[in-house]
Structures are given as structure tokens and as C-alpha cells.
Amino acid sequence: MRVAGTTPGDHANAAPKTAQRARGTRAWAVTLYQVAVIMGFVVVLEVLCLTGVIDKITMPPPHRIVVDFVKLLASGKMWPEIGKSMANVLLAFVLAYALGIGIGTALHGYRTLRDTLDPLFATYYAIPVFAFYPLFIVMFGLGDGPQVLIGVLLGVVAVIVTTLNGLDRVPAVLRKTAAIARLGPLQTALRVTLPFCAPYLLTAAKLALAYAFIGVIGSEFIMARTGMGYEIGFAYTNFDNATMYPLILLILLLSVGMNGLLTRWEKILLARRGMR
Amino acid sequence: MSAAARPREADSAARKAPVPAADRWGERRAPVRNAIVLVASLFALWQIAYWIVGDVALRSPWQTLRYTALTLTHTHLFWIHLANTLEAFALALLIAVVVGLLIGFALGLHRLSGEAMEPMLVALYSIPKITLYPILLLAFGLGMSAKVAFGAIHGIIPVALFTLNALRGIKPILLKTGRVLKLDSTMMIRSILFPAAVPEIFTGLRVGFSLTLIGTVLGEMFAAQHGLGYLLMNAIGLYNIDVIMSVTFLLVVFAAVVNAVLLGIDRRLHFRG
Numbered sequence: 197m198r199v200a201g202t203t204p205g206d207h208a209n210a211a212p213k214t215a216q217r218a219r220g221t222r223a224w225a226v227t228l229y230q231v232a233v234i235m236g237f238v239v240v241l242e243v244l245c246l247t248g249v250i251d252k253i254t255m256p257p258p259h260r261i262v263v264d265f266v267k268l269l270a271s272g273k274m275w276p277e278i279g280k281s282m283a284n285v286l287l288a289f290v291l292a293y294a295l296g297i298g299i300g301t302a303l304h305g306y307r308t309l310r311d312t313l314d315p316l317f318a319t320y321y322a323i324p325v326f327a328f329y330p331l332f333i334v335m336f337g338l339g340d341g342p343q344v345l346i347g348v349l350l351g352v353v354a355v356i357v358t359t360l361n362g363l364d365r366v367p368a369v370l371r372k373t374a375a376i377a378r379l380g381p382l383q384t385a386l387r388v389t390l391p392f393c394a395p396y397l398l399t400a401a402k403l404a405l406a407y408a409f410i411g412v413i414g415s416e417f418i419m420a421r422t423g424m425g426y427e428i429g430f431a432y433t434n435f436d437n438a439t440m441y442p443l444i445l446l447i448l449l450l451s452v453g454m455n456g457l458l459t460r461w462e463k464i465l466l467a468r469r470g471m472r
Numbered sequence: 473m474s475a476a477a478r479p480r481e482a483d484s485a486a487r488k489a490p491v492p493a494a495d496r497w498g499e500r501r502a503p504v505r506n507a508i509v510l511v512a513s514l515f516a517l518w519q520i521a522y523w524i525v526g527d528v529a530l531r532s533p534w535q536t537l538r539y540t541a542l543t544l545t546h547t548h549l550f551w552i553h554l555a556n557t558l559e560a561f562a563l564a565l566l567i568a569v570v571v572g573l574l575i576g577f578a579l580g581l582h583r584l585s586g587e588a589m590e591p592m593l594v595a596l597y598s599i600p601k602i603t604l605y606p607i608l609l610l611a612f613g614l615g616m617s618a619k620v621a622f623g624a625i626h627g628i629i630p631v632a633l634f635t636l637n638a639l640r641g642i643k644p645i646l647l648k649t650g651r652v653l654k655l656d657s658t659m660m661i662r663s664i665l666f667p668a669a670v671p672e673i674f675t676g677l678r679v680g681f682s683l684t685l686i687g688t689v690l691g692e693m694f695a696a697q698h699g700l701g702y703l704l705m706n707a708i709g710l711y712n713i714d715v716i717m718s719v720t721f722l723l724v725v726f727a728a729v730v731n732a733v734l735l736g737i738d739r740r741l742h743f744r745g
Contacts, residue, residue, distance in 0.1 A: 222587075229588035254610045312506045315732070316514075322682035322731035324689050327701075327720045330708045334716065335529040406598035413600040418693050419708070425603065429694070432606035444603050451599045459591070 256437050265442035274427065274443070281412060281424040282450075284340055288347025288408035293401060295348070296355020301385045303356070304363045320353045329415055338421065347411030351404040358403065362396025363389055395465050402458045409451050507732075531717045540718040556698040560619040561688045567620065568627025568684050569677060575628065576635020576676070577661070580669075586636055593636075597629045601687070605694055619691040619699070626687030627680035634676025638669035671741040678734040685727055 238258050244250045245257035256264070268274055303310055325346060332342035366389045374384040390397065416425025424443055431440035515533050522532040531539070544550050579586040605622055612618035642665065650664045692701025700719055707715035 225584060226588045229584060230592060233588070233592065250611075255607065311502065312509050315503070315507050316510055318735055319728045319731045321679070322685075322727040323724050324686045324727060326686065326690050326693065327704065327723045329693075330704050330716050331529075331720055333708060334711070334713060335525060402598075409598075410600040410602070414602040414690070417600075417602050417605075418690075419705070425600075428603055428606060432609065440606055444607070447603050448599055452595045455595055455598050 253435065253437070256441060261441045261445055264438045265445055268439060268442045269446075274424075277422060277424050277427050278446070280422050281416065284344050284412045284423070285347065285405075285408045288344045288351065288412055289401075289405050291344070292348045292351030292404045292408060293355055296352045296400060296404065297359050297390070297397065299352070300356040300359025301363065301390065304360060305381075310360070317353060317357050325349050325411075326414060326418070329418060333419065338419065343412050343415040343420065343423075346415045347408040350411045351407035354403040354407060355400040358396050358400035359393065362393030362400075365396075366392050395462060395469065398458060398462045398465060402455060402462070405454055405458065406451065409447075409454075413447060529713065531713060535714075536717045536721050539714045540721060544715065544718045550703070553699055553703045556616075557688065557692065557700045560616055560692075560699065561623060561685055563616075563620045564623030564688050565627060565681060565684045567624040568631055568680050571624070572628045572631025572676070572680060573635055573673070575632040576673075577639065579632070580636045580639030581665075586640060590633070590636060593629055593633050597633065601626060602690060602694070605691060609695055614695055614697070619688055619696060622691035623684045623688035626690075627684035630683055631673075631676045631680040634679065635669065635673050638672030638676070639665060641672065642668045671738070674734075674738050674741050678731065678738055681734060682727060682731060685723075689723065 241250075241255075242258050245252075245255060245260075303313070328349070329342060329346055332345055336342050336345070370388050370392060371384070374388045379387060412423070413425040416423035417429050418425075420426040424447060428440055428443050428447075431437070431443065518533050522530045579589050601622075604625070605618075608618045608621050608625075612621055646664055646668055650660050655663065689699070689701040689704075692699035693705050694701075696702045700723060704716060704719050707713075707719070
């Protein structure tokens with residue numbers, strides 16, 4: 197149980213200015229810390245590369261990677277691969293998200309079914325889903341299908357579990373109101389319960405996106421004929437560091453960037469509801 | 473207690489009293505029953521999928537079990553691959569747990585570091601780490617150490633994140649008690665922080681276990697000359713569906729069984745706390 201006056205929010209109400217200022221300095225300190233860590237990491241890498249502790253075949257110095265990155269994007273030869281990978285990531289994300297929310301909402305009412313599936317949900321992320329990739333290639337051929345399927349399989353359960361979690365927290369009064377307004381199950385879900393769960397659905401989106409990325413790029417990397425993951429593997433086998441490192445950087449930037457955007461949105465949503 | 477409270481207590485006691493033995497029995501058996509129903513349905517789905525797809529790309533559960541028991545486990549090569557994977561996995565897990573705990577404790581004990589590094593760890597957690605594998609291969613060379621490193625980086629982050637959050641979530645009163653008793657920092661960690669954080673840390677270890685296994689096998693699938701992951705990729709090249717089904721089946725069963733055991737311990741620890 198939370199006691200009034202112990203949360204930062206309550207303090208802000210009591211003494212808005214000092215608390216806000218304190219929080220502002222803290223946020224600055226955190227940002228500064230993060231920038232320092234990243235800069236320190238890059239500088240250490242740069243020094244290690246330039247002094248030859250890390251040899252050129254292993255890794256070019258960071259400034260070289262940035263130059264190659266700009267060159268690679270400017271040359272335009274990677275854009276079709278990037279587009280292809282991103283289209284598959286997007287497809288896997290949308291499928292996992294829609295399926296997950298649909299299944300989660302449908303499942304919420306059925307206690308026994310949920311209890312039965314509970315061990316599956318609890319064990320699911322221990323299962324190496326990538327181990328199914330060879331099987332899917334044999335079943336569906338070496339195309340986009342298996343890659344998207346891996347992305348969907350990785351993401352869908354996280355979305356289901358998060359949706360169920362959110363629906364569990366819907367206050368009974370909202371369901372009663374919906375019943376009084378004579379809304380059907382679908383209307384109740386679309387107009388009352390799911391909007392209430394918006395913060396949870398955003399968390400689910402974040403997870404689904406991360407898993408779609410991991411699934412698609414990972415599958416391309418293991419075995420494929422196109423896509424960014426495939427190009428990284430190809431560059432690796434050809435000792436083509438001028439292509440490999442910029443592509444790795446691009447994937448890191450894309451996944452961290454998208455994740456960051458959703459996190460920011462999540463924070464705004466939570467703040468608006470006074471949950472954080 | 474006031475007189476008004478007593479009837480309610482008696483009432484609730486009476487409600488519980490008549491069917492305690494049978495009821496509790498049923499409750500305890502429910503998870504087992506659920507698990508059996510679940511496993512049976514998964515096997516049924518597998519069988520149906522086999523009927524639809526056919527011999528071209530699938531084997532039935534029975535065929536897979538038979539192949540696993542009678543053919544695969546009788547080949548000498550399988551045991552070499554299995555031993556190789558297990559060795560890499562065990563080393564990776566050891567590194568992941570030790571390094572993860574160290575990072576988690578370092579960040580959990582220093583508030584600013586924790587606040588600054590947590591979002592960065594979460595971001596690292598969400599990147600497709602497989603793209604980093606070529607870097608590890610270039611750094612460690614093709615073989616055991618690259619595999620171990622790849623498995624370890626999968627496991628380190630969840631262990632560190634859970635440890636960090638466990639330490640942060642410790643009730644302030646426990647810390648105050650420690651301070652009142654004038655414990656030094658080693659005593660503080662040993663007798664207060666660690667015991668209080670154990671349930672959450674264990675959850676981190678459980679997640680770390682799964683991810684390290686996935687990482688190790690994934691590493692073998694991309695580039696290796698030994699291990700179950702290599703066996704899988706090799707089987708694709710040879711179009712040997714029996715081997716693909718068997719190895720996938722074994723991996724899934726191993727992961728699921730170990731996770732179920734760890735989950736049981738995990739829940740007991742949380743319940744006690």
C-alpha cells in the first residue's frame with residue numbers, strides 16, 4: 197500500500213517548484229551520464245583501433261564506420277534491402293499485434309482456457325523459436341513467409357500476455373457501465389476496455405516491434421537470399437567490413453530509435469493518466 | 473478485536489471449514505491437470521499439422537519420438553554435438569550469471585548509475601543481437617569462445633536488469649534497519665540486500681537461462697562446426713527432416729522442462745517473500 201506523501205508525485209503537489217527543479221537537475225544528470233557512457237565507449241573503441249590493439253580486419257575505427265555509413269546510404273545500393281527488411285518487420289509487427297490483441301481480448305472471458313494456456317505462456321519464451329526456422333524453410337520454402345512467421349511467433353505471446361494483464365486491471369464499474377449501456381462484447385472491448393488498457397497496449401506494441409525486428413533480421417541472417425540480415429552475413433563471409441559495420445550500426449540505430457519513440461509516447465500517456 | 477469483527481471471522485472460517493481437504497487437493501492438482509491438457513493438445517495440433525502437410529515437410533509426433541529414441545540417440549556424432557552445445561551453454565550461463573549479477577549489484581547500489589543505465593540496458597535488450605555475431609566471430613574466431621560469448625551476451629542483460637530492479641524495489645525499512653544496526657557494506661549486502669532481492673534475482677536467472685540457451689544455439693546455427701545448432705543447419709542442407717524434427721523437439725523439451733522446474737522454484741520464492 198502506498199502512503200500519501202511518499203511518492204514523488206505527491207511531493208510535487210506539496211512543493212511544486214523545488215521538487216520540479218530537483219527532478220530537472222536529476223534528469224540532466226541522468227542524460228549527462230548516458231551521453232558520457234556512450235562517448236566514453238566510442239572513444240575507447242577509437243583509441244583501441246587506432247593503436248592497433250583491435251586490428252583492422254576485426255573492426256575499423258568508429259569514425260571510419262560513420263564515414264562508410266554515410267557512403268553506403270548515399271550510394272543507394274542498400275535501399276532495396278533495407279526496404280525489404282523493414283516491410284517484413286512491419287508486416288510481422290502488424291500481424292503479431294493484431295492477432296495478440298484479438299486473442300488476448302477473446303481469451304479474457306474464459307477462465308478455464310486461460311488457466312490451461314498459462315503454463316504455455318510462462319514457458320513460451322524459454323523455447324528457442326529460431327530452432328523452428330529450418331522446419332519452416334522446409335515447409336514454406338526460402339522466402340519471406342518463414343521470416344515473418346518467426347517474427348509473429350516471437351511477438352504474439354508477449355502481446356497476448358500484456359493485453360490480458362491490462363484487461364485484468366479494468367475496474368468492474370467500467371464493465372458495469374458498458375453492460376448498462378447494453379454494449380455487446382465487441383463494442384465493450386472496442387469502446388471501453390481496450391481504450392482503458394492503452395498504456396498496456398503501447399507496451400505490447402514495443403515488445404511486438406522488438407520481436408518482429410529480432411525475428412526477421414535474425415532469420416535473414418541465418419538463411420535467406422535478401423534483406424539487411426542477409427547482407428550482413430554476406431559481408432561477413434567476404435571480409436567486407438566497409439559494408440558490414442555500417443549495416444550493423446544502421447540496425448542498432450533503427451531498433452533503438454523506434455523503441456525510444458514508443459517509450460516516449462508511453463511515458464506521455466502514463467503521465468497524462470497520473471500513473472507515473 | 474471488537475465484537476462486530478468476530479462473527480465475520482467465524483463466518484469466513486465456517487465457509488472454509490467444510491471442504492478444506494478436497495478443495496485444497498483440487499487446487500494443487502489444477503496446474504498439473506492444466507499442463508497435461510496443454511501438452512496433449514499441442515501433440516494433437518502437431519498430429520493434425522502432419523496430416524495436412526504430409527511427409528514432404530513434417531513427421532508425426534510418433535515418428536519423431538521413434539527416430540529420436542531409436543536412431544538419433546544411437547549415433548555417436550549426436551552425442552559429440554550435444555556435449556559441445558552443453559559445454560558452450562554451461563560456460564555461457566556461468567559468465568552471464570556472474571557478470572550479470574556484478575553489473576546488477578553495481579548499478580543497483582548506486583542510484584544515479586542505475587537510473588542512467590537502465591534505459592540503455594533495455595534498449596540493448598531489444599536489439600537483434602544476432603547482428604552482433606559477426607563482430608564476435610571476428611574478435612574470437614570461429615569456435616567455442618565465440619559461441620560462449622554470444623550466449624553470454626544474451627543472458628547478461630536480463631540478469632543485470634532483474635537484479636537492478638530487485639535491489640531498487642527493496643523496502644526502505646529494511647535498509648533503515650541495516651543502518652540502525654550499523655552494518656558495514658559487506659554485511660549489508662550479505663544479510664539484507666541479497667536475501668531480500670533473491671526472489672526477483674531468481675526470476676532474472678530463469679529468464680537468463682532461456683536466453684543464454686537461445687543465444688548459444690543461434691550462434692551455432694549461423695557459424696559453427698559442432699553443436700545442435702550446426703546439426704540443424706546441416707540437416708536443412710541435406711533435407712533431412714527426421715533430424716530437423718528430432719533436434720527441434722529435443723531443444724524445445726529441454727528448454728520447457730528446465731523452465732517449468734525453475735518457474736516452480738521461482739513462484740515458491742515469491743510466495744514466501
